Amino acid sequence: MNTRLKNGILIAAVAAVTILPLVIVKHPTARADGTQAVVFKGSDDQAAAAVKTIAPGYKPWFAPIFKTPSPEIDTLLFTLQAAIGAGFIGYYVGYSRGRAKMNANKSDSKHAH
Template sequence: MKEKKNTKLVVILLIVAILIAFVPLFALKGAEFGGSDDAGSEVVAEVDSSYEPWAEPILEKIIGGELPGEVESLLFCLQTGIGVGIIAYCMGRLVERKKLGKEDQDL
């Protein structure tokens, strides 16, 4: 009986997750999903139209143009994955150190 209850809960949660992901795409017709870089550039242009960036991305200099959006997303996801991996590793080490410390005190 408990297994059927858990299955029902999992299905309901999956449906809710799918709705959370897809409803905004259809509810916000004509909305533009831009990044903070674009918004920041627009604000800078409004405040000081004569502003010239003093640096440009290194990869853009190497390849001689702007990276495609898919490659930027891939690099961002890779950077995020590496960061999460490092944080998870450090947290795991701290938890294990705490567990080992408790075991030594119990002896």
Template sequence: MREKSKWVLLALAFVIFLVVLPLCINPSAEFKGTDDAGSEVVEEIEEGSFEPWFTPVLERAIGSELPGEIESLLFCVQTGIGVGVLAFGFGYLVARKKYSSQSEKER
């Protein structure tokens, strides 16, 4: 096995370890997002003092809260767009470097 492959496998093992470790340390913990955590803390400190600044656009359009599945779908779409932009940027940088070195060799 090549040296580079060993490092890749070692890095993957480390990432898996970092993901599994919190689950092994505290299996009964609730791992939830931070979307509403701030408002919950403010409500605990001073009852009724938290007032949202705005209502989400889609929530106003349909007149009620979005179902959890729709929120997850929109979050995944947003993530996909972000990953696409990053992948395009990295691909562009790699291709620019690759093709600029080839054009210098031809000269």
């Protein structure tokens, strides 16, 4: 299969799998007290709630040593983590392409002589 087509299909499929839940999952109606139930919370929060129902007496014995002051700062740090990763992969992609081009040029000039 053509590489570009294959890559396009892969990226489109990832986008579809990610967007689908946003479309399909119904936003729950407001609770009786008027507060809105929250969807797309973290599975770890759900697990914490499950622990509380299974073992109501359990008290977490250690609290996070540092809590970011707001969800915005969380976003900053998660973005930073992804950016470091993406930066390196971008470097690798550019490096590899440049190397391939250089090798191609080298073999061209060999043919010329």
